[in-house]
Amino acid sequence: MRRFVITVVAALAVVVAVSGAVLAGTGGGSSVTRARLERSLPTEFARLYADQAGLLGHRGVTPASLQARAMCDKGGAVEPDVGPGSNWICLVSWTDPNVPMPPEGYGKFEVDVHSNGCFTAGGPSKLVGFQTITDRRGREVTNPVYEFDGCFDPNGDNTPTGNEFPSVLNVTTTALLPDAERKVSLQLSCGTGSAGCQGTVSAAAGDTPLGTVPFDVSEELTTSLHFPTPVPQRAQSVTFTVTTTVGVGPTSPVTLPVPPARP
Incomplete structure (x- = not known):
């Protein structure tokens, strides 16, 4: 009976040690x-x-x-x-x-x-x-x-500070590659912040509007927006205007070159 009790206690000690290691590894x-x-x-x-x-x-x-x-x-x-x-x-x-x-x-x-x-x-x-x-x-x-x-003091004040800052939205596309129908896409990234990034992006090739597309991106993630209207054959660039309702976006429009159309 004594040997059984010792065995059970030893097993419990192993479980506690393993659990502690798991908690330490995950921050718990x-x-x-x-x-x-x-x-x-x-x-x-x-x-x-x-x-x-x-x-x-x-x-x-x-x-x-x-x-x-x-x-x-x-x-x-x-x-x-x-x-x-x-x-x-x-x-x-x-x-x-x-x-x-x-x-x-x-x-x-x-x-x-x-x-x-x-x-x-x-x-x-x-x-x-x-x-x-x-x-x-x-x-x-x-x-x-x-x-x-x-x-910092490991036993110091741990009540939430309430500090929050907006995420920054960036356009990460550097060159446009129109598809077979000459439609373009734009990649966005949303940085660290309190509520992600939301809003719309409007695109235009000269006087030709290519559409307005909404976005909703969680912090530290990326997304691609696809615009519905084809880029005109002779267009040399597309200008994107970002409007954010949540987060902070570019303060001025972003213009990207379009490769010449194939004959």
């Missing part, structure tokens, strides 16, 4: 959460950004004045926002009169989060600068916010 029960990352990353970023402003001689920039906020996502819409990994994306907004923000109002940071609550983040060079910068004395120095490390 992890201290790495979206809320903790959304609180810690902008705090560390703002501190280092203020250091950068001092190097550049930009006065009046403090961690508090930047009002930095973050919205973080792990693996897109198909994965829970919990657990360590190199597939975290954080959208960060801040206020600096020296650096105008893009229409969407934020920069995209790629973040590698470790199981110990520490992370490495890299930001967009068009907003934070390159790996080295020229300081106010003309010296080449390391840019503190090009890539930076930080940590």
